[in-house]
Amino acid sequence: MALHNPWPDEGNTGHIWDEDLRELDNPPPLWWMLSFYAGFIMIVFYALYYPTIPLTDNSGEFTKGMAGWTQVEEYHDDYTVLKDWRKAKFADKEEKLATMSVDEILKDEDMKSYAVATSKMLFGDYCAACHGAGGQGNPNFPVLADDDWLWGGKAAQIEATINNGRIGNMPAKGMMGNLTEQEIADVADYVIALSEGKGNDTTFAAGKAVYTKGMCMACHGPAGKPLAPAGAANLTDQVWRFSADRDEVINVITNGVNVKKNGVYLAGTKQAVMPAFKERLPNAEVNVKRLAVYVHALGGGQ
Template sequence: MSDHTKDIDQPTGVETTGHEWDGIKELNNPLPRWWLYIWYATIAFSIVYMIAMPALPALPGLGTNTRGVLGESDRVNVARQVDQLRSERTVAGTALLDASLEEIETDRSLQQFAMAAGESAFGDNCATCHGAGGRGAKGYPTLADDIWLWSGTLDGIEYTLRHGIRHEEDPETRFSIMPAFGRDGLLTRAQIDDVASYVFDISGRDVGDDEAVERGQEIFAAQCAVCHGENGTGDRNVGAPNLTDQEWLFGGEYREVYNTIYNARNAHMPAWGERLDDATIKSLAVYVHSLGGGE
């Protein structure tokens, strides 16, 4: 017969656990039944899951985890989903190849597929230079507007993507070259100063030296107008930028304009047709075209 005497808390009439801290006793209240039922259910579920699904890690002599009686495998499921996705993309990619760029933009399902694929390809291949969303950077054109050095049409953008700019290994690449007027000794420093003054003037900024502007205009007509046009408005056919606006690829400050004339700026762009498949090129063209507002 036990000598243990139950300790009952007088205010509540509940048995205590015998634990006491600073005069405070712990009541021995039972857990709520609903809580116990949930606990029992989770134990039962875990046992069933352990039997049915891969659960236990590698055991001695087994060499791998338990496979479960249902034979489920996340790796197999993922591989199956990837194969299904590839199959769906193949179907969509075939439809993309069979459609013209204009048809892609008017077919909602094709356009959605092209936009998604183009955005992904742009992030992987183009955003490093042109920035996320085609916002551009110094020396890298902004694609989120309709100011184009070459063509901004769907076909024109696809051509640029496929053949690149000044890509030495592609005979169909877009190609233009600006002379280094100062470095190659074609103009003196004073003449380059005058041309820079004229370019500043036609872009709507006050130079403060009308004589320099007049001299620069004469030099511009003789040396630069063949590409940039008589009025400096540019020529997309040869990739010559418009000099009368406020859009500057390599900076529009006077010193930067001077340096461009002195040293020339002839950047390069890869010929993506050598690296990406036709469907991806088309998707990129549609995506880039959408960034600029759709010329």
Template sequence: MAGHNPWPDEGNTGHIWDEDLRELDNPPPLWWMLSFYAGFIMIIFYTLYYPTIPLTNNSGEFTKGLTGWTAIEEYNEDFQVLKDWRVAKFADKEEQLAAMSVADILKDDDLRQYAVATSKVLFGDYCAACHGAGGAGNPSFPVLADDDWLWGGNIAQIEASIKNGRIGNMPAKGMMGNLTDEEIDSVTDYVIALSEGKANDASFAAGKAVYAKGMCLACHGPMGKPLAPAGAANLTDQVWRFSSDRQTIRNVIAHGVNVKKNGEYIEGTRQAIMPAFKERLPNADVNVKRLAVYTHQLGGGQ
């Protein structure tokens, strides 16, 4: 910077570089000053018009503004516009879903695809917490993407399960409740052998006898495969309702499923309850069908 100011009457600040580069002290343009002051006016307007200032009384409240506008209200209004548009656009398909049976919906490829496409959010909201994304099954809950069904996998049975719910039932210590700890160990090994195809080995003869004594065959069938889907597991495959761990299998045999005494669950019993969704789902008459079709299409529907 030069040590002198060759242009003292120019209105510069006296800051000069490279002999003739200087900083002037001119006022801003009028348009800029008007915009600057208008900004302050807009701050005042915004503060009064919109919810703005948090209150200091630890209530979590804030000034509401002259209009009472909130972002969530605007979102709800916009979302309602979207819902109204969807209702108008797909009204004919929704009427078909309401009028047709789930079996007929499956036969109509276009309507089936529509039901599947519009079920993904419903499944995520109401089913995925237990059955996992895509029906993969969370721990201790049934997989919906395989072909193993406790209550039947045809479309009508799936619809009934979703609509009315299901309650598992397995008595503790056999049908008569008369198995000893040693017998429970023996039948546990036999049940595992059934799943591995080794049940005919002579070493499991004692377990096979306990299987008959405990009346396990009444639900699971003489050879470990239920004669009809009624909530009993198929013991001949390697699909386990809770776990394939031997201790878990033994505990289920010993303490049963949903076993109560004096109105309370006994210690160690496993709880296996699927609630009825006929009163939980919005527009349940249609959405139960929609979810039934979606579940059937996950890969394991019969």
């Protein structure tokens, strides 16, 4: 505050610096002040109308407001609008999808891309937990993106698999359950050689003999290749249902797959069950088809 004010009449506040730099007392324009006060008044109505004030009792509660508005409700309303819009927009395609077979869908370029585009979320919700988000599989769960199929890679076969589920069966220690540890080790070596294309080497003659003795050919085929897709793995290719690791191969042969006694899984047996999705999926008639097309298009469909 300057002691000496050379401009007493201009309405300055008396704060003067550097001889002539002074603060004037200019009120803001009326319209500005009015909108300023109007803002305060608006806050009152806003606070009454919308949820606003948190309560102090640590309950996480707050004043709800007279409008009863909530963010989640608004989101749901918006989402309903979007869902209805989608439903209306794609009604004819959905109808068409219901009447077509999977093979027909695959042939129809437009319907195929529609089926694939609308399956992504379903696949994520119902399939990805075991088969991976992109069908890349998981340890002990089959890869869907390759061309090796236990139950057939044709669209109709895939559809049947999704609809009814699949339960593979492999008896422990050969068909009769009578293979010795040594025999199992021999046949494991033979099977690994098969996938490398060396099945006829004399080195693996012992294992080959066990393959016959254990009646493995009943399911896996005389040369390690199943005659028809019925759940048995193709032993001649380079895709492994469980693992290419020798210990793991021995383990599978020793304990089998889905071996039960009195309805209880035996210890060590591989549990490999694909549930039936016609009961699980909503709107299954259409959605199973959709997913079959999607899986077929992942990269290995036949």
